[in-house]
Amino acid sequence: MSERINIKGMWWKGLGVVLFLYVIVGGMMIPLKPGILSIQPGNAVNGDTVKLEVTGYNTHFLSGGDLRTWLKLDSSHFIQAFQIQATGETMCKATFAIPSSMASYTGVQPLTLILDNEVDGYSIQPNAIFLAINDSLSTGEGWDSSIDEPLHAMGQIRFPYRNILHETIRNTFFHIALWFAMFLLLLAGLWHAVMYLRQGLPQQDIQSAAYHKVAILFGLLGIATGSVWAKFTWNTFWTTDVKLNMTAVAMLIYLAYLILRNTIADEDKRARVSAGYSIFAFIALIPLVFVIPRLTDSLHPGNGGNPALGGEDLDNTLRLFFYPSILALTLLGNWMATLLIRYEKIREKMFYHS
Amino acid sequence: MQFTNIQSILQKELAIEFRQKFAVGGVFLFSATVVFLLYKTFNNISPREWVLLLWIIMLFTGLQAVVKSFLQEKQETWMYYYSLFDATSLLVAKLLYNLLFLIIVFLFTVLCLAIFSGFPVRDITLFSVGSGMGLLGLSVIFTFVSVMAASERASSILMSVLSLPLTLPVLLLLIKVTTVSTGLLADTAVYDDVVLLAGINSILLGSTFLLFPYVWRS
Numbered sequence: 207m208s209e210r211i212n213i214k215g216m217w218w219k220g221l222g223v224v225l226f227l228y229v230i231v232g233g234m235m236i237p238l239k240p241g242i243l244s245i246q247p248g249n250a251v252n253g254d255t256v257k258l259e260v261t262g263y264n265t266h267f268l269s270g271g272d273l274r275t276w277l278k279l280d281s282s283h284f285i286q287a288f289q290i291q292a293t294g295e296t297m298c299k300a301t302f303a304i305p306s307s308m309a310s311y312t313g314v315q316p317l318t319l320i321l322d323n324e325v326d327g328y329s330i331q332p333n334a335i336f337l338a339i340n341d342s343l344s345t346g347e348g349w350d351s352s353i354d355e356p357l358h359a360m361g362q363i364r365f366p367y368r369n370i371l372h373e374t375i376r377n378t379f380f381h382i383a384l385w386f387a388m389f390l391l392l393l394a395g396l397w398h399a400v401m402y403l404r405q406g407l408p409q410q411d412i413q414s415a416a417y418h419k420v421a422i423l424f425g426l427l428g429i430a431t432g433s434v435w436a437k438f439t440w441n442t443f444w445t446t447d448v449k450l451n452m453t454a455v456a457m458l459i460y461l462a463y464l465i466l467r468n469t470i471a472d473e474d475k476r477a478r479v480s481a482g483y484s485i486f487a488f489i490a491l492i493p494l495v496f497v498i499p500r501l502t503d504s505l506h507p508g509n510g511g512n513p514a515l516g517g518e519d520l521d522n523t524l525r526l527f528f529y530p531s532i533l534a535l536t537l538l539g540n541w542m543a544t545l546l547i548r549y550e551k552i553r554e555k556m557f558y559h560s
Numbered sequence: 561m562q563f564t565n566i567q568s569i570l571q572k573e574l575a576i577e578f579r580q581k582f583a584v585g586g587v588f589l590f591s592a593t594v595v596f597l598l599y600k601t602f603n604n605i606s607p608r609e610w611v612l613l614l615w616i617i618m619l620f621t622g623l624q625a626v627v628k629s630f631l632q633e634k635q636e637t638w639m640y641y642y643s644l645f646d647a648t649s650l651l652v653a654k655l656l657y658n659l660l661f662l663i664i665v666f667l668f669t670v671l672c673l674a675i676f677s678g679f680p681v682r683d684i685t686l687f688s689v690g691s692g693m694g695l696l697g698l699s700v701i702f703t704f705v706s707v708m709a710a711s712e713r714a715s716s717i718l719m720s721v722l723s724l725p726l727t728l729p730v731l732l733l734l735i736k737v738t739t740v741s742t743g744l745l746a747d748t749a750v751y752d753d754v755v756l757l758a759g760i761n762s763i764l765l766g767s768t769f770l771l772f773p774y775v776w777r778s
Contacts, residue, residue, distance in 0.1 A: 479708045485767065
């Protein structure tokens with residue numbers, strides 16, 4: 207027994223582990239950009255002088271240098287706070303004198319709050335307060351037509367701060383990357399199934415089954431991570447969202463594949479039938495996961511008119527971890543599949559020798 | 561693929577069906593009993609429930625009907641077929657037979673439901689086109705899965721485990737289309753769903769034709 211271990215052929219395993227560690231460490235350690243957590247009170251009337259209590263997140267109101275804030279009605283109507291007082295690193299009080307003349311606006315208008323200092327750069331909170339407009343003059347007096355001083359930009363690498371998502375934006379590296387990796391592994395399983403039907407080598411059946419098993423594991427993990435994420439953002443573990451339910455159906459189809467493999471005793475027949483079923487299942491999966499959710503409304507990005515990946519939700523700092531995470535998970539999945547394949551081969555060898 | 565072959569298999573299936581009346585009778589009795597049971601428990605069935613019940617009854621009766629057609633064949637019969645026909649003609653014949661059978665069961669179930677609890681469909685064209693598409697999809701899935709499940713010990717369990725998740729996309733669209741046809745939902749884009757259903761059907765049909773010759777040889 208002097209089988210040499212081929213170290214050179216294992217570089218991809220190391221790469222997978224290193225990349226995944228990089229994603230876990232980097233993805234968890236890098237802080238979010240400063241943002242605005244809440245603003246009190248939430249409404250005002252034109253002509254008022256309002257004192258807003260702003261709670262920030264990851265902000266440096268005290269130590270961040272010159273703090274300035276504006277309320278924005280539209281791209282040519284701004285007012286700057288005439289008084290601003292920081293009471294803590296994440297707390298400040300800004301006082302605005304809202305003009306009584308409201309240009310041509312009537313009814314209730316949302317105002318956007320813009321906050322800026324040297325360290326944190328600027329942060330923006332849309333719909334910060336709602337302004338009820340009582341009989342206003344249409345002159346537009348008292349508003350600035352633009353912000354005259356330049357805003358600061360954040361220099362360091364930070365993840366974007368998004369309302370609702372907050373810190374859970376890091377789940378992008380796990381939840382979404384798991385789905386991508388699962389899909390790639392399913393493709394590998396499909397490829398081996400097709401090759402089995404064409405060539406009929408028993409090892410191709412073992413490979414196909416192994417890739418499918420790992421893909422199913424990744425799919426279940428994808429559902430689990432998504433469910434936890436949904437609890438935080440949509441306040442429920444499971445919603446009526448199409449994409450969720452269609453993936454659940456897809457998972458059921460693939461779990462049926464596992465049952466199929468366990469039911470058929472004859473190896474040759476099992477291989478042929480499960481290869482046929484897996485190809486059929488993959489074809490049935492395409493309309494489920496890729497067509498139907500795009501036609502109906504969905505809470506997920508990229509469906510029902512929401513922006514997909516590559517919109518403002520996936521900025522360059524996230525990409526720095528998102529793409530490596532897909533690669534890492536695919537490599538790790540491939541590693542798991544090769545372990546399963548080796549296990550099956552050894553089991554078969556022992557079975558035939560005894 | 562030869563039409564005479566297809567014809568002779570179809571004739572043989574029909575002949576067996578008429579000789580073994582208990583099997584067909586069982587399927588129809590099942591559907592009628594379920595309809596009656598539901599009528600007695602619900603008393604008054606709203607259009608939405610009507611559609612839902614129709615398709616759930618169809619799902620299970622269809623499953624029973626198709627399971628019977630492939631599973632009744634013995635190992636020796638398969639060998640005999642294998643020496644006589646190519647795979648495609650056998651598939652086409654079985655598919656046509658199953659579709660025909662499902663359509664008859666469907667009409668029977670609709671009739672029963674109509675007698676007991678009214679006929680809420682407003683848009684007959686949409687209803688029949690949608691149901692036709694759906695039945696085609698169901699028969700393709702059932703036929704393909706029953707080939708795989710055939711000649712296994714626990715075949716009827718395997719059959720339902722494999723086919724029920726696969727039918728879900730077809731069934732979900734189908735229920736939506738037929739609900740629209742009862743006038744409950746106003747949906748101007750409902751014909752998009754019908755087209756989607758047709759698309760799914762053609763994908764399933766195509767893959768069945770591709771895969772059947774491989775899966776069948778056992």
